Amino acid sequence: MSGPSTYEPKTGFTKWLDTRLPIVRLAYDSFIDFPTPKNLNYWWTFGGILAVCLVIQIVTGIVLAMHYIASTKDAFASVERIMRDIDYGWLIRNIHATGASMFFLAVYIPMFRGMYYGSYKQPREMLWILGVVIYGLMMATAFMGYVLPWGQMSFHGSAVITNLIGAIPLVGPTIKTYLMGGPAIGDATLNRFFSLHYLLPFVIAGVVILHIWALHVPGNGNPTGVSVKDAKKDTVPFHPYYTVKDGFAIVVFLIVFAAFVFYFPNALGHADNSIEANPLQTPAHIVPEWYLLPFYAILRAITFDIGPIPAKLIGVALMFGSILILFVLPWLDTSKVRSMRYRPFARQMFLGFVIASIGLGFCGANDPDTLIFKFREDKLSLNYTATTGATTSEIFDDFAAAQAKLQSLPPTAGGAIEISKSGFKWLWLSQILSAYYFLYFLVILPVLGVIEKPKPRPASIADSVRKKHGSKAKTAPAGAAAPQAAE
Amino acid sequence: MRLNKLALAALTALAVGAAALPVIAQEHAAPAAGGEQHAAGGHELLAPTGGWSHEGYFGSYDTNSVQRGAKVYREVCSSCHGLKLLSFRNLGEPGGPFYEARWPNPNDNLVVKEIAAMFQIDGVDPDSGDPGKFPGKTSDRFPNPYPNDIYARVVNGGALPPDLSVMAKARHGGAGYIYSLMLGFVPPPAGLTVAPGQHYNAYFAGDTASSWSGDPRHKPPGGFLAMAPPLATDGLVTFDDGTPSTKEQMARDVATFLAWASDPKMETRKKMGVSVLAYLAILALLAFVSYRRIWRNVEH
Known part of the structure; x- marks a missing residue:
């Protein structure tokens, strides 16, 4: 997609600079003149939204770090001091804490979008993989950040996670010791989490640059999945067309963001985290933040040993596996057709996948042994x-x-x-949904690609747009629609 | 365009769904410090008549109630419970119960100075260097009633009275929970054994199963606390504004005071939220109009 550069330096300085460090040319080619399919819908606006999220988190985080004290004695009080005594500290901290949730909301939507429109398929595999890397880094950053306020959930949540890592055979105990910095979670843990929590966002920023680079080689996918055939007919320059569209989406997103910051600052958190950490008192229910709940549900879904492998290890393996499997998704989906718009059956299966993912979130929030509904009175x-x-x-x-x-x-x-009691347990639901989660990747996608007969696709982006608007259609004949290789 | 609108609607739905998730998570996950549990399962919290003025999008603290609650805290609660995250000056800051425009600096606030001086604070005599107790200054923090946690446990039958600075944030139900707890010291139902030194409370987030001899399906709600009913009789505190100090009134006022203590910036926050959202709404409209204008000649 990155064709010959059309940038022409105008002033003496930019001409001088262009022959030495063509940074203006790079920016121009990437964000001004970049040819972008003209049929992108609002699901494609989250790149800009995520960039805004990252900047918000880094800026507010730098300010918070000026006031935060990474010590088990003072951490809790220092966060409260930020909320009470620092000028606008309550605002900065609410933005940062809510921002973490907003960041995840903004990353989950385009992940689902990518799965629906086949954005991970050739030639965008690297783009997808880098996205999954960013997502993993985000989870690590968010987890460590949640520990810093040193509330009850911070402490006991980190105990659960470090124990999970300790359960990995061979390397687990060593990694656990390095993570905790000692035999128990304490000052050493808090200090290294703080240090890493400050470091990782910049690593994310670095991977984001690679992600954008990997985007700008093949260019954007689009809802039809049909590749750009004729840049003149199929694309528009990124600026002003997509700067304005993304800009509108960003403002809408900020409205949701602001509603939480100003009116429900604690809705996304947990009341227990307003109790200072006490290693001697374990909360009755330890739950992670909402964005990690589906994985927590998968972890807890395994309550049975398989042969010599203990249940805990299987749970840990499946939990990590549920994320790692995303790396190989481009090769698990065997269909040559990118967009599920033209895959009637895959589309239903994808809907099931979305329901399973959200359902697992609910399972993660609930005690596995409580009943969803009763078969009979107690x-x-x-x-x-x-x-x-x-x-x-x-x-x-x-x-x-x-x-x-x-x-x-x-x-x-x-x-x-x-x-x-007799009834349907949350545990059973999480087992069913976890099974679907893995079946979707390991069986449904590989098999469907072979057996499903896709619907005809439009010959080009321009064609599909014309058809949508009822102008003179020029569709390709059904059977031969859009030769696979051309996609 | 029609499809775009559909996508936007779906996006909004997804956002709302995702936003609902944590709320549901919160509903179901019980807080449990000190073996507490959310009094869920058809056990509604009590609420004062007229509800809480500080709830809702435009809600603000009932200043008179916070002032009275401060007195309840000082005369009743402070003998066992600290408020270590607050300084006396907070009482006179904007949004605080004793803020007055004529004293923009809370350290000049005569009411706050007077309240601070009612507390004895550990300090060092500036002339002799001897440690001792001195009347509080506006810059001082609220003092901890006990020299250390071990001592606090010893004199309270093994239980540690929790600090109240963020109590309203740390319990589901917030002020409603505190209010219900204050009024929830009811006589235990027949069949419930209360251990010596313990007190039954119908709203305490605890568990009564092991002390209940009746049908386990109908165990009483609530739990047991080491704290004796703190607001057991009417008229325990004499309010300066002449409000009759019934148990309900005192419970309501102290709950409002603790809600304020947990979130003293709430009013500033909500007020700023109105302008931020209005600004963003206008910006969104302008951005949308620009979008339509720029794209008007492009089929997409």
């Missing part, structure tokens, strides 16, 4: 050791009856009345 179960020595359990509707039976038992029976 009953009572009387558990005791019978005279034969066998453990016996009897079900009662009525408490008085259960109690009468309990009193009739000898004291050696050690009877106890418990609630007997």
